[in-house]
Amino acid sequence: MIKIYTKTGDKGQTSLYTGERLDKNHHIFECLGSIDELNAHLGLSREYCLSLGPSDEPKLAQLEEIQARLIDLGSHVATPRTSGEDQEKKIAHTAFDEANVANLEKWIDEMDLVLPQLKNFILPSGGLASANLHVARTVCRRAERNLIPLYKEEHIDAHAYKYVNRLSDYLFTLARYCAMKEGKPETIYKKAKQAAE
Template sequence: MKIYTKTGDAGETSLYGGERLPKDSTRIEAYGSVDELNSVLGVVRSLVPSSGLREDAGRRLDGILHLLQRHLFAVGADLAAPASHEKKPLDVPRIAEENVAALEALIDELDAELPPLRTFILPGGIAAASHLHLARTVCRRAERLVVSVNRSEGSTAAIMKYLNRLSDLLFVMARWANHTAEVDEEKWSA
């Protein structure tokens, strides 16, 4: 399979199933942001071994990140093969309620190990945590784009819920990484 097809040279791309869309359409922007988020999580994974985390904490963080990357491929596939556009169902992974529940369980598990948050904190700390904060902001952008797709086309409610919960998890993961590495959070003050 060739990497280049030349079919996108005029500014259009294909959804799974063949439908053509402009590359600057909201749907394409949405799954492009999901792809960017997945890449940022890959950067975080590469930073984990040198991040100052205990070995067991590093393995735990890497395992969660790997799971999230697999989920994000399903989100991208779901966006690239919208159910509302199908004449016949395509065999594409879809984000479901159990994926959201898995994120909620991780949030609760990691947050239980953290001191209570009583004020805003500045993004930062160890490199892995700083990049998790970056991932959170990319996730929020992807979520906003998916909201726009949902408003105009419908069928992305599960993805919206997943991305909303994922951004919360990324925030908790950043705090957890800093806490586990014994790096104090910088509290925001005006």
């Protein structure tokens, strides 16, 4: 039987895919943690989206596809592109396909065709599926911020970073789509009233 625990991280370090051991609070693992957290939120969002009905099964398939691509993204992050010639095989194995970004853009455009035009800022709202997708969107933005140093140092490919940037746009759009499909109103942001002098 394979045990879930290895005890190799008991001293506060763990390994990248390249074999290099780093402290668990290293910036790379901050990125991986945010990506993992985002994936968990997408799993919950997908469960909430089950109530949308059979006509929206493609949206469930999209979320499942994204969850799988986030695993790929984690492998990409855990294999810095600057690892050296002795790691070329692992770097090639964890390449992140630019077509993933194009998929997100296509899905966003498809939803935009049926969504009401956005004329105001909205608060995270619109039912359980929508509200949870907004939570996922904020975690996605944190993952994007975490990735910026790795992107600037060329530890990750440009389209891997673009994917996370585009994913937050997709999640915002899907949140609005879910609210529309469930007939749940989106709460419009209202500026605070000025106190009377």
